[in-house]
Amino acid sequence: GQQVMQIPQYQHVQEGEDFTTYCNSSTTLSNIQWYKQRPGGHPVFLIQLVKSGEVKKQKRLTFQFGEAKKNSSLHITATQTTDVGTSFCAGSGESQGNLIFGKGTKLSVKP
Amino acid sequence: DSGVTQTPKHLITATGQRVTLRCSPRSGDLSVYWYQQSLDQGLQFLIQYYNGEERAKGNILERFSAQQFPDLHSELNLSSLELGDSALYFCASSVVAGGGTQYFGPGTRLLVL
Numbered sequence: 001g002q003q004v005m006q007i008p009q010y011q012h013v014q015e016g017e018d019f020t021t022y023c024n025s026s027t028t029l030s031n032i033q034w035y036k037q038r039p040g041g042h043p044v045f046l047i048q049l050v051k052s053g054e055v056k057k058q059k060r061l062t063f064q065f066g067e068a069k070k071n072s073s074l075h076i077t078a079t080q081t082t083d084v085g086t087s088f089c090a091g092s093g094e095s096q097g098n099l100i101f102g103k104g105t106k107l108s109v110k111p
Numbered sequence: 112d113s114g115v116t117q118t119p120k121h122l123i124t125a126t127g128q129r130v131t132l133r134c135s136p137r138s139g140d141l142s143v144y145w146y147q148q149s150l151d152q153g154l155q156f157l158i159q160y161y162n163g164e165e166r167a168k169g170n171i172l173e174r175f176s177a178q179q180f181p182d183l184h185s186e187l188n189l190s191s192l193e194l195g196d197s198a199l200y201f202c203a204s205s206v207v208a209g210g211g212t213q214y215f216g217p218g219t220r221l222l223v224l
Contacts, residue, residue: 092210
């Protein structure tokens with residue numbers, strides 16, 4: 001069945017450094033979504049990418065969807081302590097199947 | 112506030128017991144999903160209901176069951192509880208049956224002693 005792999009599982013950075021998490025699917029996706037879970041909170045939808053090669057930005061966050069629609073990345077520029085938490089990618093197969101979540105990347109930021 | 116409500120927020124119980132977690136989806140959402148999140152773990156998909164019918168099943172134990180009622184709220188029943196069932200249980204809802212954006216509730220934190 002469809003699998004969504006996310007790396008790294010953990011990332012520790014110094015405040016001000018950049019951070020990237022990668023998501024790879026075993027099958028072609030119709031769309032990819034990103035969610036953010038802050039410590040003690042629940043996952044919150046951030047963005048959806050649908051088109052091959054799509055790039056979207058939200059302030060210091062840049063989201064990319066690969067040309068083959070099988071991978072995606074989230075890049076944070078100049079991390080801040082408020083960026084701590086777990087980022088999840090979630091992909092949906094081309095047959096509009098269920099959303100499959102990656103295991104998440106937990107980010108910690110040292111001030 | 113996602114619009115998804117879950118009760119109770121916290122639950123402490125003993126091994127062997129049975130508990131019921133409740134979820135009310137966002138207004139207009141027909142799909143309800145249940146996830147289990149253990150400490151430092153990802154989201155383990157348990158089960159999905161769409162408009163009252165079971166639509167998809169994930170890694171749900173036989174001791175666990177769920178249902179969605181005509182008013183679209185859902186309940187997750189956990190029985191013969193074990194220590195390892197201690198976790199955060201999230202409910203999420205979406206408008207569509209599959210692939211749509213999911214809106215998560217605040218979760219129920221279950222502690223089995």
